[in-house]
Amino acid sequence: MVSQTIPVEVISEKSGGSAEVTLVPIHVMGRRYMVPSDLTIMKAMEYAGYQFTRGCGCRGGICGACGTVYRLPDSHRVEVALACQEIVKPDMFLSQLPFFPQNKAVYCIEELDVDEGTLAALYPEIFKCIGCGTCTRSCPQDIEVMDYMAAAIRGDIARVAELSFDCVMCGLCIARCPAEEAQPLVAILARRIYGSHIAPRAQHLQERVQQIDDGRFEDDLNELMKKDLVELKELYVGREKEPDMPDPNWRPTDSSYL
């Protein structure tokens, strides 16, 4: 661990003709590299010479492959980031955490008995949570992880689902939890229970599936498939468009083919 302050060197160089690039030092697993100051951590590591096999996925901040921890010289705090999203900071000491072990409970979602004890039955360790808040501070998505864990202990599945919705399952909270929880696994269980057992099912969807099973649209579709290009284009151009502004009671004037 490095706690002393290291003077930040800033070097400017010409690159690709006109643009001036400011280089700053970063330390990847302890080794120092000079990288352009406006790159993300991921692009800076590639600039330094890395080719990723692990620790890189969507490169757009949603897949959770590139969880990263770092420290800055003038602070005792452990900071977290998604490497594809965060811009480098001069003199950061960083390491990616591309994988962290976690034991997923195996369940049959349709057959779960859902009550306030369901989450605890599958993940009894949630009661070990000491409410320290390290998980919340370790979340690059700014999710109130500790709050949803508290909701999980209370058995408030809907609240867990709501609070955890933006979770990318990067695992940084798991890595840092002193109570050895696997919060994202509790969260996805809660979301799946919410989606399948708690939120009311879409009745119109069931009716539509039934209509399709009854073959209601077979003839209409077969007729369309036989149309030549001219007829098809005519039908396409003549489609009645549902208006933009929300109106749940909108009905097309032509109700055939429904």
Add this chain to the structure above:
Amino acid sequence: MPYPQELKDYIKQVESTRPERVERKRRGEEFASLSLDGREERLKSYHPDYKDDALRDIRVGVSKGYGISPEIVDTLEARSRIDPDRIEFDEVDHEADVLVIGGGGAGGAAALMAAKQGAKVIIATKLRLGDANTMMAEGGIQAASKIHSDSPYWHYLDVMGGGHFTNDPDLVKTLVSQAPKVMSWLEGLGAMFSKDPDGSLRTMHGGGTSRKRMHYAGDITGAEIMRTIRDEIRNHPERIEILEFSPAVELILDENGVASGAVLYNLDTREYVIVRAKAVVMATGGSGRLHMRGFMTTNHYGATGDGLVMAYHAGVPLVFLHSVQYHPTGIVFPEQAEGLLITEKFRGAGANVVNVDGEQFVYEREPRDVEAASIIRECSDDMHKGVPTPTGKVGVWLDSPMLEMLHGPGYVRKEFPGKYILFRRYNIDVAKEPMLIYPTLHYQNGGVEFKPDGATVLDGMYAAGEVSGGVHGENRLMGNSLLDVTVFGRLAGESAAEYASKRDLPSGMNLDHLRKYHEELDKTGIETERVAPVILPDYTNPDVKERQVVIAP
């Protein structure tokens, strides 16, 4: 990077025209959409697919003479990544009824359905399970679920028109008929779609839709579907084995030329791994990381078109690869986020696309290719109406703040949490300031030829998802890719399981098709050091590469 002053000055133009544009929208007055002839003219003049050098003929293989993106042709005219003479089949590392190649939405759905049929499944994926374009799809999934205003009939017409009437009608019929079933399946798995209090699914428009049938889960619909499918796969450890960081590099055939497994590559130890299987589902996804025509891409890191190469080596024809989808709205500033997708859902909700003077120049919900071509035109030397960025690029505005006026304060943050958080990292509040966008490489419209049940000309190999071609014709509509992967993933998984149940364990495993392919390359006089499939793009600093030393050759 907040917007610098020069961009803030341009934003004032957008703000000056906004109240009037909002009023027009409220009155139901839309910017005129192009006629079918107008669309064609626009595409011919400005879409990248129509440039003179956009396509190159493939010189070898079953689709010889077919002109497609040169970057893909390069991978097809490369040598195999493996030398068939160095692969031993004496020891098989893994055995399965169904091998699913690819761990995205299509592969995941296929694995689940194959397992449900009783098959023992291996899912082999390049990166982690779920590292796929499915995870990144934001806007939604189409399905004609509204019984009083929509039906598969209207969905069919929209799909065909979006694809310029080139789509395979059988595939489209399957897509639109299966759509509500797939929604019901996902709902049962617990995917949290946005709903009204009574459980009705919320829907909105997408480009080229006549009815509101885009279902969504916030603005992370794909992630919600993918993480749900991934979690479900992990609920079946007795039936589904997951091999991560194990990209397939070639198909293995048996003595009768039937697909019988694959050679995988362990990305950690760099050794090859042999999987023997009675049926194979090819679900490797797209190819944006080949950076066609030098465009930035919205695709995930592993999208290098490997399945096209593997299937083509084994004699499966390629279709509709002459058209590539450029998503109209990729981020062009700030630079760190360049190329990233801005969901079409913004335009679905009514956000205008405007030029440097704050003027509308295109209806915001044209099909994607027409919308993209119109933006390219506006920024071209013909029009000079683009907004110049400090990084030397050019773009146009997507007016997100007008949604707050149309739908009420807080709407942008509530409906687009993903994009709101992303831009907040750069100190840009997209509820108050518009986004600067330009088309970005997004989707592989074409791929391997296949039938609605997933079957291909290669016995034992089924295909599903972005690696396949024909569903979307020459242009896919928003919300039909999440639908495509789930519909055809499920069907391919079922078909593969059934095929496997009727077949004995393959014998006489071989790679003779690669030898033949190499011979044809030689005969055609193609000399190259290139190898394929590509597996991963290389973004390593070239100066560093120059100095790299191989420790253990």
